[in-house]
Every structure is written in structure tokens, then in C-alpha cells.
Amino acid sequence: MSRRKLKKFAQNEERKNILEPGKPLYQNLKGNWNELIFKNSNEIVLELACGRGEYSTGLAEKFPDKNFIGIDLKGDRLWYGSNVALEKQLDNVAFLRCQIQHLNYFFEKHEVAEIWIVFPDPRPKKGDAKRRLTHPRFLKIYHEILKPGGWVNFKTDNKQLFEYSVETLETLELTLEALTRDLYNSPFLEEHYGITTRYERKFSAQGLTINYLKFKYKEGFSADHLLDKSFVEMYSPFEGKLSREMEC
Numbered sequence: 001m002s003r004r005k006l007k008k009f010a011q012n013e014e015r016k017n018i019l020e021p022g023k024p025l026y027q028n029l030k031g032n033w034n035e036l037i038f039k040n041s042n043e044i045v046l047e048l049a050c051g052r053g054e055y056s057t058g059l060a061e062k063f064p065d066k067n068f069i070g071i072d073l074k075g076d077r078l079w080y081g082s083n084v085a086l087e088k089q090l091d092n093v094a095f096l097r098c099q100i101q102h103l104n105y106f107f108e109k110h111e112v113a114e115i116w117i118v119f120p121d122p123r124p125k126k127g128d129a130k131r132r133l134t135h136p137r138f139l140k141i142y143h144e145i146l147k148p149g150g151w152v153n154f155k156t157d158n159k160q161l162f163e164y165s166v167e168t169l170e171t172l173e174l175t176l177e178a179l180t181r182d183l184y185n186s187p188f189l190e191e192h193y194g195i196t197t198r199y200e201r202k203f204s205a206q207g208l209t210i211n212y213l214k215f216k217y218k219e220g221f222s223a224d225h226l227l228d229k230s231f232v233e234m235y236s237p238f239e240g241k242l243s244r245e246m247e248c
């Protein structure tokens with residue numbers, strides 16, 4: 001591992017706005033974010049696959065009366081978002097290092113008001129479909145932790161992933177809104193407050209258009225049939241071995 005990465009990891013250990021394995025609060029976060037971390041009762045918004053956490057810090061600046069949590073398994077990426085939050089003194093942002101498969105170890109039922117999924121890995125191989133963040137097994141987890149009526153915003157450059165997601169959401173009869181295959185030339189751009197991410201800038205520079213939609217679960221939606229235990233690795237994120245991805 002490079003020295004620069006080791007230095008970031010050492011700094012992460014000292015930072016209060018990064019929650020990661022080994023820290024005392026890490027195992028007690030579920031249901032306690034407002035009390036333990038934010039010290040208020042404001043609503044909680046998640047940014048999944050956040051990388052450097054541009055949405056978390058960008059939205060936190062715009063909405064000081066909401067709390068934002070950027071989630072990613074890569075500690076060196078979270079370090080950047082954490083830096084921005086510290087520099088701008090944003091007390092309403094935190095970063096959680098974990099696998100998104102394990103979200104319900106960290107959030108109580110209905111603890112979350114809104115979710116952003118921002119440029120997740122497209123996972124194009126057929127055998128990798130269950131790792132796409134819009135796969136039904138992830139949709140079940142979001143449904144569990146979201147408050148009724150909470151929106152999930154989804155943004156990607158990847159056409160295949162976007163079409164797969166639209167098809168999945170339509171099949172499950174979720175409520176879709178703001179669906180566009182060219183965000184920058186759509187009326188929905190203003191919902192993004194000028195925030196762009198590192199990957200977004202890279203893909204836009206390659207001439208790719210940006211796809212965006214948001215969805216919510218209908219009243220009475222049942223996710224029971226989406227359950228597949230083999231999806232979530234059968235070890236606790238607190239005790240078992242971490243995946244190799246998480247260690248790097």
C-alpha cells in the first residue's frame with residue numbers, strides 16, 4: 001500500500017466525521033445517528049457509493065437543517081469528503097465506511113429520509129447483476145431503512161445500467177419520476193444544485209450524457225419476495241473478516 005494511502009488511513013482514524021471498523025461508535029450506530037453523531041433530530045439523507053462524497057458535502061452546505069451520510073467501502077476516497085466537511089465546518093455530514101449490502105446493520109427501519117445513488121459501478125457482467133445497486137435485493141434494503149414516501153435518486157452515465165434499472169423499477173411497479181437520459185438538457189438539472197462528482201466529470205468529458213431518475217415505493221409495497229439470504233455475506237460486518245475490497 002502506498003505511503004500516501006497509509007497517511008490518509010491514519011488521519012481517518014483520528015477523524016470524528018468518519019465512522020469505520022475499529023472505532024467505538026461503529027457498532028452502535030443503528031437507530032442512533034441523530035443522538036450519537038449529529039446531536040439533533042433532523043432528517044438523514046444517504047449518498048451511496050459516494051467516493052469523495054461530493055453530494056454529501058454539496059447538499060449539506062445547501063441544507064444545513066438536514067444530515068448527510070456518505071457511504072463507501074474505500075477509506076482513501078472518504079478521506080477527501082471528510083476533508084471538505086472539516087474545511088467548511090459542516091457538522092451535518094458524516095462518512096460511513098461499509099458495504100452497502102450491510103446497510104441494515106447501520107440503519108434502523110425508517111431511519112432514513114432520502115437516498116442518492118451516484119455513479120455506482122455498472123457491473124455489466126450478467127453474473128454480477130446482483131451487485132448492481134438497483135438490483136431487487138438492494139431495493140429491499142432501501143425499502144426497509146427508508147421512511148414511507150422517501151425518494152431514491154439515481155444518477156449514472158452507464159446506459160446499460162440505467163435501462164436495467166428502469167426495467168427493474170417498472171417491473172416492481174415503483175413510482176418513477178424525473179426520468180431523463182440527458183440530465184444536462186432537462187428541467188431536472190436544478191435538482192442537483194450544480195453538484196457534479198469526480199466520475200461524472202470524467203464521463204462527461206468523454207461526451208457521455210448523464211441519466212437520472214428518482215423513485216419511491218408505493219404505499220403497501222411489500223419487499224418480502226425480494227429476499228435472498230445468499231446475497232448478504234453471512235458474517236457480521238463488525239466481527240467477521242473484511243472483504244479484500246474493503247481492506248485496500
Ligand SMILES: C[S@@+](CC[C@H](N)C(=O)[O-])C[C@H]1O[C@@H](n2cnc3c(N)ncnc32)[C@H](O)[C@@H]1O
Nearest residue numbers: 049050051072073074099100118119197198199
Ligand atoms: C464509480 S465509483 C463512483 C464514486 C462517486 N460516486 C463519483 O461519482 O465520483 C463507485 C464507488 O462505489 C464504491 N462501491 C462499490 N461497491 C460498493 C459496495 N458494495 N459498498 C460500498 N461501496 C461500494 C467504490 O468504492 C467506489 O468509490
